[in-house]
C-alpha cells in the first residue's frame with residue numbers, strides 16, 4: 306500500500322446521534338484518545354471503562370487500540386471472539402454480556418468493536434441491548450466493515466433460518482478507519498468488501514461506478530490512494546442514505562439492500578460462512594439485475610457492465626461451482642427477508658447504473674425463472 310496521504314473524514318448527521326468517520330493510514334494508535342474525546346463530549350465525565358471486542362485474527366490490531374485506551378486513562382477488558390459468520394449468534398452475545406457483567410459495566414462503559422463486520426454487528430448488538438444500550442465505537446479492520454457495516458447503526462445476529470433477523474439500530478459514537486490495517490486482510494475477504502463498494506456505484510452514483518471500472522486494476526493491488534477514495538466515497542454515499550432514513554421506514558434505506566434479498570437466502574442456505582457476505586452480494590446483484598432486465602426495467606448492457614466489473618475485481622457472479630441450492634428453498638428463505646411485507650417479496654431493482662427502486666409485487670414466476678436461468 307502506498308504511503309499515507311493524510312486523514313479524511315465523513316460526517317453522519319443524525320441530530321443528537323451525529324458522528325464522525327475518520328479515515329487515514331496509521332490511525333489505530335489514535336483510537337483510544339478519540340474514544341475518550343467522543344465519550345466525554347457525549348456523556349460528560351465518564352468512568353473510563355472500556356470493553357474491547359475483537360476476534361482472534363485481529364487481536365494484534367486490537368491490542369494497539371487497547372494500548373491507546375490505556376494511554377487515554379481507560380481501564381479495559383478484552384473479549385476475543387472466534388472469527389467468522391458463526392459468531393453472529395445468541396451464545397456469543399451471551400458470552401459478551403457475561404464479560405460486561407463481570408467487569409461491572411455501566412451505561413457509561415464504552416464498547417469498542419475492533420474487527421470486521423461480524424465483530425461490529427455482534428458487539429454492536431451487545432452494546433445496543435446491554436443495560437438497554439451503552440456507547441460503542443467502531444474500529445473496522447476489513448474493507449467491507451470500512452465501507453459498510455461500521456456505518457449506519459445496523460447491528461445484529463443471524464437466526465439459523467435468516468440472516469440478521471435479530472438486531473437493532475444503534476449508532477456508534479464514532480468510527481476510526483485505519484487503512485493500513487487492510488494490509489493483513491486475506492485476499493478473499495478484501496475482494497468480498499469490493500462487492501459492497503460496487504453496490505454504491507450501482508444504486509447511487511454512476512460516475513463512481515465508472516471510476517471503479519477505470520481503477521479496478523489498482524484497487525486489486527490495494528493502491529492506497531485509490532482505496533482511500535473508494536472508502537471515503539462509499540462512506541459518504543451510505544451516510545447520505547442513513548441521514549434521510551435512519552430506521553429504514555420510508556423505503557429509501559432499503560436501496561442499500563440491493564442484491565441482498567438473494568444474497569441473504571444464499572448465505573443461510575449454503576451454511577453461514579460458506580459464501581462470504583460480499584461474495585453472496587456480488588452474485589445477488591447480478592441476479593437482481595437479471596430480474597430487472599426480465600421485468601423490462603433495465604437494459605442488458607447495464608447488467609453486463611456490473612458483471613464485467615465484478616469479474617475484474619475477481620468476485621463471483623453466479624452460484625455455479627460455489628453452492629448447489631434448491632430453487633424452492635431459496636424462494637422460501639427469501640420470504641423471511643425483512644423487506645417482505647404481508648408475505649410478499651420486495652426487491653431493490655436497478656433502472657440504470659446509479660439508480661434503483663424498491664419494487665413490490667414481483668411475480669414469483671419471474672424470480673423462479675431467473676434462479677433457473679442462472680443455475681445454467
Ligand SMILES: NC(=O)c1ccc[n+]([C@@H]2O[C@H](COP(=O)([O-])OP(=O)(O)OC[C@H]3O[C@@H](n4cnc5c(N)ncnc54)[C@H](O)[C@@H]3O)[C@@H](O)[C@H]2O)c1
Nearest residue numbers: 362388421422423446447449453454459486489490494582
Ligand atoms: N451492519 C451493517 O450495516 C452491515 C453491512 C454489511 C455487512 N454486514 C455484515 O458484515 C459481515 C461480514 O463482514 P466482513 O466481511 O468484515 O467479515 P468478517 O468480520 O468475518 O471478517 C472477515 C475475516 O477477516 C478477518 N480479519 C478481519 N480484519 C482483518 C485484518 N485486518 N487482517 C487479517 N484478518 C482480518 C476476520 O477474522 C475474518 O476471518 C456479515 O455478517 C454481514 O452480514 C453488516
Ligand SMILES: O=C(O)C(=O)C[C@@H](O)[C@H](O)[C@H](O)COP(=O)(O)O
Nearest residue numbers: 453457459468469558561562565643
Ligand atoms: O445498512 C444497511 O441498511 C444495509 O442494508 C447494508 C447492507 O450491506 C448490510 O448487509 C446489512 O446488514 C443488511 O441489512 P438487513 O437489514 O437486510 O439485514
Ligand SMILES: [Zn+2]
Nearest residue numbers: 501565582586
Ligand atoms: Zn451487505
